[in-house]
Amino acid sequence: MITRLTDATFDAALNDLTDILHGCVHAGASIGFILPFHHADAQRYWETRVRPELRAGALDLFVAESGGRIRGTVQLIPASMPNQPHRADVAKLLVHPDARRQGLGRSLMNTLFARSSELGRTMLVLDTRSTDPSRILYQGLGFQTAGEIPNYCRNPFEPALEPTTFMFKDLAQAPKPQTGVAL
Numbered sequence: 001m002i003t004r005l006t007d008a009t010f011d012a013a014l015n016d017l018t019d020i021l022h023g024c025v026h027a028g029a030s031i032g033f034i035l036p037f038h039h040a041d042a043q044r045y046w047e048t049r050v051r052p053e054l055r056a057g058a059l060d061l062f063v064a065e066s067g068g069r070i071r072g073t074v075q076l077i078p079a080s081m082p083n084q085p086h087r088a089d090v091a092k093l094l095v096h097p098d099a100r101r102q103g104l105g106r107s108l109m110n111t112l113f114a115r116s117s118e119l120g121r122t123m124l125v126l127d128t129r130s131t132d133p134s135r136i137l138y139q140g141l142g143f144q145t146a147g148e149i150p151n152y153c154r155n156p157f158e159p160a161l162e163p164t165t166f167m168f169k170d171l172a173q174a175p176k177p178q179t180g181v182a183l
Helices: 007-026 038-056 106-120 134-140
Strands: 002-005 060-066 068-080 087-095 123-129 144-154 160-169
Touching: 002 007, 002 106, 007 038, 007 060, 007 087, 060 106, 068 106, 068 134, 087 106, 106 123, 106 134, 123 134, 123 144, 134 160
Parallel strands: 087 123
Antiparallel strands: 002 060, 060 068, 068 087, 123 160, 144 160
C-alpha cells in the first residue's frame, strides 16, 4: 500500500524511515551519505531535512507499506522557481534491503507519476550513481539519460569518487495507457 505522509503522520513513520535510510546506506546505496552512518544520523536527516520541507509543503513524501511496516519511500520536490512550474525532482527512492525485488520501488514511482500529473509537473529529473541498480529501474520506467558527470559522488564504503547519471522523464510525452479500443 502506498500513502502520502503529512506532517501529522510523520512521527508515526519516523522509526521505519530511519531504518530504511540506515539499511540502504549500509547496503551501499549512494544517496548522499557515507560510512560510518548511524541510526541517529538517519533520524537527524528525516527530522532536520525532510520534516521542515514536508511541513512547508515543499515536497511530497510517499511511503510503501508491506507486512505492517513502512519498507520504502520516495520524495517529489516541485521546482520552486517561476520559470519551472512544470518541473519536479525525484529524490531518495529507498526500499529497505530486506524488502527489495517485490515491486515497491516501481509502485512508489507510479504513485509519484500520478501525483506529478495532479500538480501539473510534466518534467521529472533525478540523479543516480551510474553503477547503482536503480538506474535500470529508472530506465524501465521511461527515464532517459541526460548525461553523466565523472567523479561526482563518493563511494559510501571507500574514498573513491564515482560518476553520477542525470536522468529525466517527460510525462507530457509519455505514452498514455490504453483505456479502450478505437474503432
